[in-house]
Amino acid sequence: MSKKVFEEIEVSEIPYPIKRDDFFGNQEVLKQIESSLLSSSLSQTMIISGPPSVGKTSLAYIISSALQCEKGNPFACGECLNCRKIKKGIFPDLRYISLLEDDSGKIKTQITIDQVREEIIRASELPPYEGKKLIFIVEPSDSLNVSSQNALLKLLEEPPSYIQIILIAKETSKLLPTVRSRCPEIKLKEISQNEMFEVAKRIGLKGDLSTAVSASRGRAGVLISDKWKDYIKLKIAIENLLQSGREIKYFDENVANIEILMSYDQILVLDETLFLIKDAIRSRNLTESEERSLLRKYERTIKSMEMIVRNVNASLIYNYIFLGE
Ligand SMILES: [Zn+2]
The missing domain is CATH 3.40.50.300 (P-loop containing nucleotide triphosphate hydrolases)
Incomplete structure (x- = not known):
């Protein structure tokens, strides 16, 4: 195997x-x-x-x-x-x-x-x-x-x-x-927060359980494998990308943090990206052009998910999603 x-x-x-x-x-x-x-x-x-x-x-x-x-x-x-x-x-x-x-x-x-x-x-x-x-x-x-x-x-x-x-x-x-x-x-489905806390206890996870549980979004495997730490990095990276617009300086730095998870599962990472963009779209104080820009990123993320082939690097995909205005 x-x-x-x-x-x-x-x-x-x-x-x-x-x-x-x-x-x-x-x-x-x-x-x-x-x-x-x-x-x-x-x-x-x-x-x-x-x-x-x-x-x-x-x-x-x-x-x-x-x-x-x-x-x-x-x-x-x-x-x-x-x-x-x-x-x-x-x-x-x-x-x-x-x-x-x-x-x-x-x-x-x-x-x-x-x-x-x-x-x-x-x-x-x-x-x-x-x-x-x-x-x-x-x-x-x-x-x-x-x-x-x-x-x-x-x-x-x-x-x-x-x-x-x-x-x-x-x-x-x-x-x-x-x-x-x-x-x-x-x-199989994602499981509830309560069940995730049970999982955390069963595997003897110490420290800030709610951070780990919330970053794992109902997926026990993410919690058990410690991947939730990478998801926190991913979340920060996507939020930075959403805020920094087209400033290339931040881009490379943040994509480097996404790369770690990309090698683990591209679809999972894009799914998370989609979730975070959706979350940003839901926030109330967007101007019309900000909303349009987010919607375009949303569509491009979906397109990336459809076209995905293994071993495409994160930089290429996130360039397309975030910089392809
Ligand atoms: Zn046996």
């Missing part, structure tokens, strides 16, 4: 989330999954959707571990051999399919049909080596292009009994209706 594309955590250091308690927020979703596991009625194909950092990948690993655990009751015990291997990311029957790097080391923008054929379709022909199931987690499944999705249809329609497929998506609209109709969707 590539380190750069794993959304919630740095995989080399922190063990994979596998137990029920490793999941934060969205507890009603977890309860539904629990009852499906108990009645052995969990769908063999599914989509886990939701905004960045709300726990989609964690949930996929928790479901997978529950299915592979030797004791599974119904969630994973965390202690058996299968659980220990999954925790370390070395369990052969749990395959994480994601974006590959091209020859120059850049992450590709699509999961291609060749990759799907090789890593999923062909791999699915043989039963699991060690586990109870052969599980494929595909993330980001919204990067499966049309032919890749078409190639998956047959497997999604009639998966052998030993197969489990979990598609992770921020945007299910990019998935074909034929794919969506074969995979029940589990939707």
Whole structure:
């Protein structure tokens, strides 16, 4: 698994989330999954959707571990051999399919049909080596292009009994209706402030909890990974950019602070930018021309989100949004 594309955590250091308690927020979703596991009625194909950092990948690993655990009751015990291997990311029957790097080391923008054929379709022909199931987690499944999705249809329609497929998506609209109709969707949402305080306490966060919680905007993954500190920097940077107009001196300085988060998740950063611009538009004392200028920035942010390709640098994007009057 590539380190750069794993959304919630740095995989080399922190063990994979596998137990029920490793999941934060969205507890009603977890309860539904629990009852499906108990009645052995969990769908063999599914989509886990939701905004960045709300726990989609964690949930996929928790479901997978529950299915592979030797004791599974119904969630994973965390202690058996299968659980220990999954925790370390070395369990052969749990395959994480994601974006590959091209020859120059850049992450590709699509999961291609060749990759799907090789890593999923062909791999699915043989039963699991060690586990109870052969599980494929595909993330980001919204990067499966049309032919890749078409190639998956047959497997999604009639998966052998030993197969489990979990598609992770921020945007299910990019998935074909034929794919969506074969995979029940589990939707994760941002969680409430109160729940976020609970998360902060559970992970033993010290100090100014309300600053951390408010910067994380309901996304447990942002709080857990300490990314909220970068979000505070981002917020300050965007506010500076909104105030400093076209003064290039401030521009570079502030974009440098955005760059850190850009490498983590571009869409998340642009989403935050959009939120802050919207917030500025809502403030009462704007002149007409100020409002027009903000609206243009708002539209350009949306356009940037639509056009986004990985590895575009922050300077280019923010030049377009803020300086392209
Ligand atoms: Zn176990």
